Amino acid sequence: MDQPPALSRDLxxxxxxxxxxxxxxxxxxxxxxxxxxxxxxxxxxxxxxPTFPTTFRMTIPGLTFDLARVLHGAxxxxxxxxxxxxxxxxxxxxxxxVYRRTGRLGEMTFLILAMxxxxxxxxxxxxxxxxxILR
Amino acid sequence: MIxxxxxxxxxxxxxxxxxxxxxxxxxxxxxxxxxxxxxxxxYNLIHTDDETARxxxxxxxxxxxxxxxxxxxxxxxxxxxxxxxxxxxxxFNEMVRxxxxxxxxxxxxxxxxxxxxxxxxxxxxxxxxRAERVTIGEAEVEIT
Numbered sequence: 001m002d003q004p005p006a007l008s009r010d011l012x013x014x015x016x017x018x019x020x021x022x023x024x025x026x027x028x029x030x031x032x033x034x035x036x037x038x039x040x041x042x043x044x045x046x047x048x049x050p051t052f053p054t055t056f057r058m059t060i061p062g063l064t065f066d067l068a069r070v071l072h073g074a075x076x077x078x079x080x081x082x083x084x085x086x087x088x089x090x091x092x093x094x095x096x097x098v099y100r101r102t103g104r105l106g107e108m109t110f111l112i113l114a115m116x117x118x119x120x121x122x123x124x125x126x127x128x129x130x131x132x133i134l135r
Numbered sequence: 136m137i138x139x140x141x142x143x144x145x146x147x148x149x150x151x152x153x154x155x156x157x158x159x160x161x162x163x164x165x166x167x168x169x170x171x172x173x174x175x176x177x178y179n180l181i182h183t184d185d186e187t188a189r190x191x192x193x194x195x196x197x198x199x200x201x202x203x204x205x206x207x208x209x210x211x212x213x214x215x216x217x218x219x220x221x222x223x224x225x226x227f228n229e230m231v232r233x234x235x236x237x238x239x240x241x242x243x244x245x246x247x248x249x250x251x252x253x254x255x256x257x258x259x260x261x262x263x264x265r266a267e268r269v270t271i272g273e274a275e276v277e278i279t
Contacts (some may be wrong), residue, residue, distance in 0.1 A: 027174070034170035035202065036161055037209040039217055047217045050208030054201050057176045067179045068191045072200040076224035082217050 007065065007098050007109050007134065015094035016058035023048055023116075024049065025085040031055065048083035051075075052119060055126055056091045060113075065134055073110070074131040080124050089117045089125060096129070109134040139216035141255075141278055146246075149255060155241035158210045163198050165233045171202050193230075200227035203237060203261045203270040211261060212238035215276035221254075225272030229263070237261045237269065244273070253278045 025045035032042035032049055041047035074112040083089065115128040140156060141149065168182050177199055182185035185195045204225050211220045232236065241259040248254070254277050261270040 030170075030173040031205075034167065034174040035205040035209060037205065037212075038168070039209055041217050042209075042212070049205060049224055050217075050220050051201060051212060053192040053207045054175050054177070060255055068187055070179070070182050074224070074226045075201065075204055076222070078222045079220055082220065 004045075007063070007111060009098045010053055011063055011095045012061075013095060014060055014062060016060050016092055018090050018092045019056070019058050020120075021056045021089045021091055023052075023083050023085055023089065027055065028052065028085055045085055048085075050077060050079065050082070051135045052083055052089075053077060053115065053126055056089065056117065057117075058091060058093045060093060060095060065111075069135050071133040071135065072130070073133045076129040077126055078128075079126045083117075083125065088120050088124070090120060090122075091115065105135060106112040119129070138217065139214060139278070141214045141273045141276075142216070143255060146248075147252045149243050149246050149253070151243055151245055154193075155214060155243065155257065155259075156215055158206075158239040160206050160237045160239070162236045163202070163231060163233055165196065168196060168198055168202070171199055171205075173275070175199065177226065194232075196233065198231035198235070200231075200270065203227070203231055204272075206237055206239055206261055207259050207270065207272060207274070210241070211257075211274055211276055213254070214241070214257075214262040215278055219278055220274070221277055222275040223259075223272060224274070225270050227269075228271055229267055231263065231269050233271065235269075236264045241274075249277055258272075 029045040093115040095116040111132040113130040117125045245256040257274045260268045
């Protein structure tokens with residue numbers, strides 16, 4: 001099987017386009033139902049669960065890897081306020097770091113992605129940091 | 136289950152080291168993983184297709200780490216209300232498989248009070264039926 005080339009540190013700083021996501025009531029409810037989240041405001045579709053920003057998927061030019069070999073190591077979100085149905089969120093994700101470490105599974109590449117979501121006037125709503133581990 | 140459960144607690148029950156109430160989730164099912172894949176947009180087949188999971192050395196499908204983080208997100212909303220969640224940071228420590236039963240648990244790390252706002256730094260984690268902490272994190276909530 002062809003192995004994609006290892007991620008290079010040249011990717012650091014590369015970022016996605018700014019993408020506008022609309023927070024839909026139905027998408028909130030579907031997410032809450034899948035999680036079996038009993039929060040009444042989420043089941044009604046009014047307020048998105050805290051990890052809802054994971055649904056905002058963007059691509060970074062030049063960043064490709066074999067999905068089946070990626071482990072999600074860690075995740076952080078910070079919130080100014082919760083997302084609500086009808087919010088229009090401007091999002092962008094950026095490669096914050098790439099580094100190699102040798103751990104119990106051998107040599108691994110760590111990829112740190114930083115994401116931010118603002119409202120249409122540019123006020124911050126949330127930020128996210130993803131640590132992905134490529135085996 | 137009507138949140139937020141912490142709002143009704145007297146201050147001394149939220150002191151440093153205080154244990155928070157548990158939130159036990161229903162067993163994880165393969166259908167749930169398919170639903171979560173659809174709802175989240177994470178179509179990595181190691182979560183929904185046993186053949187793909189085995190091809191990368193797993194015994195079968197594993198749950199999305201983000202599903203266990205979503206459980207902890209629900210836990211914070213239950214504890215403090217969805218308007219009160221300021222931060223959630225987790226490390227995915229162990230794999231979660233269909234049939235596993237996760238319970239969200241936590242403890243107060245620090246409580247600070249400014250005017251009418253109580254800020255709580257929490258230690259939170261999801262543990263499985265063998266009491267292994269599969270997803271471990273820190274959180275911050277504000278209660279008014």
